Amino acid sequence: MKHKQSMKIQTWLRPIAIGAAIGIVMVTYPAVAQNLGDNSLLGTPLGRSVSVDWSVNKEQTKLSATPKMVVYRSPSCGCCGGWVDYMKKQGFPTQVILTSDIEAVKQKYSVPDRLASCHTAVVNGYVIEGHVPVNDVKRLLQEKPNVVGISVPDMPVGTPGMEMGDRKDPFTVFSFDRQGKSKVFNKYPSS
Template identity: 60%
Template structure:
């Protein structure tokens, strides 16, 4: 997969430990990462059009798509293959059991949601 997937630029707060764990999840899946630490995450979310309802702790950009929060690597790969007409995908909030938010065997149900410029949301994947 290396070489076939574009670099992902991850914006994260310097004080967030779970963001670093999510970045490691992507590295484990052979993503090439540019890690950008920022003290103003809201400005980044505004710049890339992340709706308040879709917000989480970190924001990433890959091949023109926004990845918000603890999205599993497999969903990012699927997004890049499908190339839907959306702004990006998100795991809103910080559900336990998502990549980077592991807490033993506990896994809360969660959804990966796609969002577009018109403010429409759709379930992209369900866990």
């Protein structure tokens, strides 16, 4: 009699235990939850096997730590492609949007004319204008100042994407706000 009662309790508790385990897995391993889609295991009849992919996509995990960057650039600009490649190598996942009206993008994101360059990027709500070095982008994202973004105006030789041998022109990275006011964010002397 005790054995039958014990089996009834086990049968009754099994779906609860499975549901709790699945909840823990879904919270701990969101990729697994994503793979399950609409086929929730909670409604799976007992005894039915379910296949779950437990592998971890290392590339996806690595990139999730660095925010996605959207880069607007002209289709004919080669140095913009050089900067995008540089940012990708530094771990920033990028989406490139080719546009023939880059000026409209600069106006949309409040880039002052005097700080304009050849491409405009947006990452975590900040604007990155021109050939800004990755350390300045990382600093901006870490410090989170109350600015619209940062810029390297024009296209100084020696900046990322504008390499020409050993030549490096001095340049300044500026921060700017919605009113167009700018401040020095970083300075790079010539070498």
